[in-house]
Amino acid sequence: MATFTQADLVGHIREAAGEDEGFDLDGDIGDTTFSDMGYDSVAMVEVTLLVERELGIGLPEDDRTGKNATPKQFVELVNELLPTSI
16 A cells, blocks of 8 residues: 655655645654644645645544644645555
8 A cells, every 4th residue: 555655744844735844844843733834724725625636535624633732743635544455
């Protein structure tokens, strides 16, 4: 079974919402909220939509996909929802 990784998420963040020059997305960001990284609710909606389209899954609108979520929470949620056939 394929898994969705933090590196995958970072790629989607860069594509959908860009990168704040003052924050290193390649660093240890697993437990840092998206808000603390400079991403607001609109940015996270863009990231979520991109992930949904690419992986063919539906992500719930909850605490694990919002601006106060962490990359670790987001990645765990995506992996819970990934079909075993991917």
